[in-house]
Amino acid sequence: MPTISDPIVPAGAPRRRAERIWCSTCGTNEHVILDSVEPLKPPMAELVDIAYICAECDTAYAHSATFQDVAEILNQHGTVSDVxxxxxxxxxxxxxxxxxxxxxxxxxxxxxxxxPAIDLLDVYLATKVLQCRCGFRMELAS
Incomplete structure (x- = not known):
């Protein structure tokens, strides 16, 4: 058992565990499509928060996973949806x-x-347009 604590995890905080990237309904990770990869809050070495769906059964998942497991899924062809x-x-x-x-x-x-019979106040939403080199564009609320 190590005697040095992880400097990224605050003292007394429970350590989060990585879960396998897997569809429990289909019993495989073959149809997994990653939606997002985010750092843990608070950060922990080797782990990230992920969200994904199974394209076969349309089941959604969100949990912590290791960088290695995420990289393995990202290296499979077709595991990323549009963005x-x-x-x-x-x-x-x-x-x-x-x-x-x-x-x-x-x-x-x-x-x-x-x-209109009455003058309504306009409400404006600030947006930004993101573009990829291929020409794909999307607009996001800022």
Missing amino acids: LQFGGEYIHCGEPMKISGTGFHSVYAPISTED
Whole structure:
């Protein structure tokens, strides 16, 4: 048993355990598609939080896993859906997407083509547009 504590885990905090990346319904990881990979809070060496679905049975999972297990899944062909959220980055075509623009969009949409009888306050949502080198684009609320 080691006598040196993990400097990343606060004293007295329970150690989280990695779970296997696996679909318990199908009994395989063959159809797993990763949706996100995030650092643990508080951080722990060798572990990340992940979310994924099984494309075969459409069951969703979220738990901690080791970097090695995540890398094994990422190295399988077709295990990433359109966009993978990895930490604060969005990845498409194997590389982080870049901000190509920002803007504000009104969330107010008139229900009719007639002028409203009252003046409604506009509510705006700040957005940013991310783009990949292949031309894929997506807009996110900031």
